[in-house]
Structures are given as C-alpha cells and as structure tokens.
Amino acid sequence: MLACIGGGVAATTLFPSTVETINYRAQLRLSVSPEDVSSLHAPTIFGDINLDFNGPVMAPGVLAGVQVKPTITELLAQPKVSIKALQPGPLELSNAAKDAVVSMGGRFAVGSLLVAALVVGGYAVWRRRRPSVRVLGVAGTCWVLACGLTGVSIWQTYQPDRLDAFRTTGILGAVQRNADLLNGVETRAQQTTPYLKNLLALSAALQDKYTPQSLNEPVAARILLVSDIHGGQQYPLMKTIVKEENIDAVVDLGDLLNFGAVTEGDTVGLFKGIASLGVPYVFVRGNHDAQSAGDTRLLERLAKVPNVVLLQPDEKTYTELTVGGVRIAGFNDPRWFGDDNRNNAAKQVPARDAFKAAFADRPQPDLVVSHEPGAVKDIERADLLAHGHMHSNSLDGNIIGVGTFTGGGPFSHFLEGTDSEELTGQPSAFDIAVFGQDCQLTSLTRYQFRNVIEGRPAYDDVTLVNGSRIERPAKQDSAAATPTPTASASGSTAAPQPAPRTCSSLSGTSREQVPAVPSDAAQGTG
Incomplete structure (x- = not known):
C-alpha cells in the first residue's frame, strides 16, 4: 500500500x-x-x-x-x-x-x-x-x-x-506583520509635505544669507536628481519639491521598481504620481527595472506617461534632452532583477561603450546619467556624471552619487534576521542641481531625511556644494568647437576650444533622437 x-x-x-x-x-x-x-x-x-x-x-x-x-x-x-x-x-x-x-x-x-x-x-x-x-x-x-x-x-x-x-516568510511576512503601516505610505507622504516645505524654506533662507555671490547668478535650469524609488509612492513629496523649488525637470537614475514587474507600479500608483509632477521626468532603467536581459515592459509602460523622457527608449536609440540649454543624456543598466550579481562593473562596459560611440561626434553633454557607478566611470566627454544604485550620497570628482529618494522603498525598511522585523527607515535623499547661463553647474544642494513611512519625518542634513569647486575634465566638444587654432609661445598650435555657450530658462525644453552606432562600427571607434 x-x-x-x-x-x-x-x-x-x-x-x-x-x-x-x-x-x-x-x-x-x-x-x-x-x-x-x-x-x-x-x-x-x-x-x-x-x-x-x-x-x-x-x-x-x-x-x-x-x-x-x-x-x-x-x-x-x-x-x-x-x-x-x-x-x-x-x-x-x-x-x-x-x-x-x-x-x-x-x-x-x-x-x-x-x-x-x-x-x-x-x-x-x-x-x-x-x-x-x-x-x-x-x-x-x-x-x-x-x-x-x-x-x-x-x-x-x-x-x-x-x-x-x-x-x-520573507517580504510577505514583513508585510503581514506591518500591514497597517504599509497601507498608508502615500497618505503619510502627503502628510509629510508641510515638513518638507519648511525644510526647503529654511534651506533657501540659509543659502540667501551665507552663499557666495557667484551662486546667485541668473539660473538657466534647476534639475531635481532622484534615484532608487523601489516602489515607494512618495510622489506627493516630489511634487512639493518641484513646486517649491521651481524645478524644470526631474532626472530619475533608475530602480523605480523592486522586482521588475510593471504591476508593482500600477498597483501603488507610481505612473500616476509621475504624471502629476507637471515637468519632464527623465529616466534611465536600473537593475531592478526588468526581469530579464530583453525585458522592456517598464520602458514601454513609461513611454505612455506624457511627461516621461526615456534617455534610452530601446537598443537602437538614445534621447538627448535639452532643458534651458543644458544638455542631458544617459543610458540604461543592462542588468535585471535576478541576474547572478557577479562582475557588475564589467557588465556595464558594453552599454557604456555603445553610448560613447553614439555621442562621439556630438557636442559634449552637460550631464550624463546611468544607474550604477561602474556605468559612468571612464566617460570623458561629459561635464558632470551622475548615478544611483548605492542608496547613499557621494561626490567623487565630477561624479555625483545620488541617494535613494524613498529610503529604498517600503520593503527595504525591514531588518533582516530579527524576530520582530520592525521598521527602521534608512536615510532618504535627493539633490537639486542648478545650472547658470554659462551652462555650468552653479550649485548642488543635497538633502537627507528619514522616517517618512513611519509617519515621523526627521531631516538629517542639508549640504550646499559650490559648482565651481567640482573637478571637471577638459571640454572635448569637437562638434561645437571653433576651427580657429591658437599659437602658443613655443610656436605649437593648441587644440581648438569650444565656442562659448549661453543657456537660458527662456529656451524651454527640446528632445533630439540619437541613433546607436552598429556594434562593428562602435568597436572601430574604440
């Protein structure tokens, strides 16, 4: 039997x-x-x-x-x-x-x-x-x-x-034990907006009083840098920042989702939140935004949101966005949720090289963005570089590491390996990059706060970085350079210098499609 x-x-x-x-x-x-x-x-x-x-x-x-x-x-x-x-x-x-x-x-x-x-x-x-x-x-x-x-x-x-x-067990267990907290994330984000307004007002007052006169020059563009949303519906907070700080565009450095499933975003209202901002929402995909190497479902869903600008909508095309004359470009993370998580920096090299080949003969961008640190490393033809992924602020030369806007999203707030798995809340962060009429970064203001999900917001730090103090590579803007050579004292001829540019808030925004270079041609340019 x-x-x-x-x-x-x-x-x-x-x-x-x-x-x-x-x-x-x-x-x-x-x-x-x-x-x-x-x-x-x-x-x-x-x-x-x-x-x-x-x-x-x-x-x-x-x-x-x-x-x-x-x-x-x-x-x-x-x-x-x-x-x-x-x-x-x-x-x-x-x-x-x-x-x-x-x-x-x-x-x-x-x-x-x-x-x-x-x-x-x-x-x-x-x-x-x-x-x-x-x-x-x-x-x-x-x-x-x-x-x-x-x-x-x-x-x-x-x-x-x-x-x-x-x-x-796992995330489901954490959700079961903390359902009352997770159900009201968007509501608590809305309730937090008065605190955020006060923080922004205080920061503005301090900047007006203590910043050098050079930082008060006319502004061409104000860019909000965010990253690693991870399914957190805190767009009411972001909308407050956009309104209070007169933001011209939001640049999202990836990891909008947790598990690469578009239904995550629809369920909690991420796409509606993005649409509510009222300014261009510039996006590059992160390693949590797809479920396989060829998964483009999130990009296709975002393309339906009117104010979204995909810097790499597909493998054959890039988009360069100009905001107030400031040129923004970038490319997607080739990784996906569930890959082997090995040699991550090496995985970025083909995507980075393809981007460099596509923009080799174009005017140098003012800001190039991607998700992981290894992606923006060794990009020479860019004034500023920015990445997310690390969930923490950093500044290394001209490379800006942007922290997570939502503290890593609701699920990251659970302590692993504990009996209670209580909410702890890791720091949330965002950056505001201000560009002047010379198209250069004037200032970078960095904000850090915590405990939005818990309903008891606390603001940790506001840092103002003078843009002129950020190390930048020499301009290599061959496409915009004047052809007039300059003779040196030794009689040699210096390389042509880029023609001066002027950026202005009156210029508005524009997009230009940049075709990818075929792989065999790209290898030839390397």
Missing part, C-alpha cells in the same frame, strides 16, 4: 494539476515529506505562504506554485482598485477546489495503479507464471486502500474550519 501511495504522489509531482480563478493560476502536487504533512506550502519570489491544518489524521502535504495571470494588469489599472477586488470569491475557490480534487485524484489513482501493476508484473516474472487471483486481489486491495485512505485524509484535513495557522 505504501508503494501505491508513493506512486500516486509521484504521479502528481511529474504531472501537476492546474487550477484557475479569474486572476490566478496554480499548479498543485502532493508531497510525502514529513515537513509538509497536513500543510499547504506556496513558495513565491516575495516569500513563502504556509497554511497548517489540524486534521483527524495525517494527510500528504500540498505544494502550490501560484501565478498571477497577465489579465490582472487590466484590473490594477482601474482607478480606486481595492484589495478585495483582487481576492478570489467563495464560488471561485469552491470551483477551484473541486477541480483540484478531481484532477489530483485522477493522477494519484493512475500513478498508484501503475505501481500496483508493476509490482504484480515483477512478481509474475520472478515466479515465472501468471499471477494468481489472490495476488491480484491483494494488489487491488492495496490500490483501493491507498486511494481511499489518501482521499479521505485529504478531504478531512483540508477544510477551512481546520486551518490551524497561517504563516508567511
């Missing part, structure tokens, strides 16, 4: 049953592992769901591989979607349970019958004669008992009123 039970369980493992509700699909199989007895175990990338049942007898465990149907995106895109709308109804669950019983029962019966037949066949070969009626009867009885006892144990155990414990 035990052999028949093993054969039945093996059949459900080799040929799992598929059951469906309107929005979900699951593959079910049985387990004879002692750890899974009388429990339903559903592993996901967000953590595991475990339902323990207290039945009168032990029953085989059920392993469920749950999937979300693509059609759920239509529901998530609707206004005011509720969690209840995403949950299967009683009739759906009842029909799914019936389908599961019939499907798994049939597979179990066939698998256990096959084992019984093999045992009888093996016995006949060993005895070298046809099996007797008694042997067939014993085999048939074992098969019936295996199917009957297993079926009864499953039916008696997996009843709603016998659910003994509901346990989750």
